[in-house]
Amino acid sequence: MSSTTVAPPRWALKAEGLGRIYGAQGPESLDGTGPDFGTAVSPATGAVVAAWDIGFEVEPGEALGIIGESGSGKSTVMRCIAGDETATAGRIALRGVGHGAVNIRELDPSARRKLRLDQIAVVYQDPAAGLNLDVTAGGNIADPLTAAGWRSYQRIRDRAADLLRRVEVPLSRMDDLARTFSGGMRQRVQIARALANEPPVLLLDEPTTGLDASVAAGVLDLLRTLLEETGVAAVVVSHDFGVIDMLTRRVVVMRHGRIVESGLTDQLLEDPQHPYSQQLVAAARG
Numbered sequence: 001m002s003s004t005t006v007a008p009p010r011w012a013l014k015a016e017g018l019g020r021i022y023g024a025q026g027p028e029s030l031d032g033t034g035p036d037f038g039t040a041v042s043p044a045t046g047a048v049v050a051a052w053d054i055g056f057e058v059e060p061g062e063a064l065g066i067i068g069e070s071g072s073g074k075s076t077v078m079r080c081i082a083g084d085e086t087a088t089a090g091r092i093a094l095r096g097v098g099h100g101a102v103n104i105r106e107l108d109p110s111a112r113r114k115l116r117l118d119q120i121a122v123v124y125q126d127p128a129a130g131l132n133l134d135v136t137a138g139g140n141i142a143d144p145l146t147a148a149g150w151r152s153y154q155r156i157r158d159r160a161a162d163l164l165r166r167v168e169v170p171l172s173r174m175d176d177l178a179r180t181f182s183g184g185m186r187q188r189v190q191i192a193r194a195l196a197n198e199p200p201v202l203l204l205d206e207p208t209t210g211l212d213a214s215v216a217a218g219v220l221d222l223l224r225t226l227l228e229e230t231g232v233a234a235v236v237v238s239h240d241f242g243v244i245d246m247l248t249r250r251v252v253v254m255r256h257g258r259i260v261e262s263g264l265t266d267q268l269l270e271d272p273q274h275p276y277s278q279q280l281v282a283a284a285r286g
């Protein structure tokens with residue numbers, strides 16, 4: 001008897017031909033845009049081709065970096081994967097959804113929102129985007145747990161305490177409002193909340209950009225440890241090669257909405273091929 005069972009893919013997240021155009025859709029908006037033309041704005045229609053033909057795979061336990069200057073489209077890619085906005089082209093698949101056979105871009109909004117409970121978590125640059133500052137640290141972590149069906153008050157509290165311990169926030173602060181926390185502490189609570197339901201995919205958008213250098217270094221250290229320990233598939237968006245170097249194994253370089261180069265982070269830092277990557281690496285070296 002033949003079996004039609006499909007083996008699950010190795011990757012946890014795959015993007016293929018992903019695109020997001022603001023304004024008129026269609027080929028006439030693509031012409032004259034991208035790195036070769038030095039602009040993401042269509043000369044014909046004025047549409048902004050924020051991201052086009054973006055593709056990559058991320059395996060469990062692996063972190064992929066997306067680097068590029070402001071406006072290159074990296075946050076757009078992340079927001080399309082997170083479901084914060086809708087891609088206008090391409091395919092996004094998760095191993096945890098139909099063994100990767102479903103294009104989650106085509107799910108209805110409520111099914112898409114549900115993925116944020118147990119499949120994809122996001123850490124935003126601004127902790128206020130990922131936390132309710134008028135709720136306690138413990139309450140912020142309890143939120144995704146109760147949304148995912150946790151009911152026992154004690155179990156939720158124990159889990160929140162566990163997570164706070166992991167991100168090195170003193171347990172004595174568990175019942176304080178997030179608003180009373182420093183920037184670095186808020187970011188740690190946001191990370192704890194993102195990890196609460198053990199999502200297979202974690203998206204980090206400039207996770208340390210708003211922090212003082214010494215505080216950022218501590219958060220980066222924590223993230224590196226957590227990425228190693230949890231086996232999560234992570235995408236790290238940053239304009240800073242220091243962050244990408246510390247957290248990721250592979251990287252894609254974006255400019256004017258397109259990928260101009262991709263490869264192993266170490267190799268790309270050592271020997272960038274595209275002139276734009278060379279420029280970014282030279283800038284990072286000071």
Ligand SMILES: Nc1ncnc2c1ncn2[C@@H]1O[C@H](COP(=O)(O)OP(=O)(O)OP(=O)(O)O)[C@@H](O)[C@H]1O
Nearest residue numbers: 022040048050068069070071072073074075076077
């Ligand atoms: N809602 C929108 N409407 C029109 N254009 C937009 C919108 N959001 C983003 N863009 C444009 O899309 C392009 C890519 O923006 P995006 O935020 O993804 O870049 P980025 O590389 O993440 O930059 P930054 O680091 O500054 O956030 C930019 O030209 C931006 O102006």
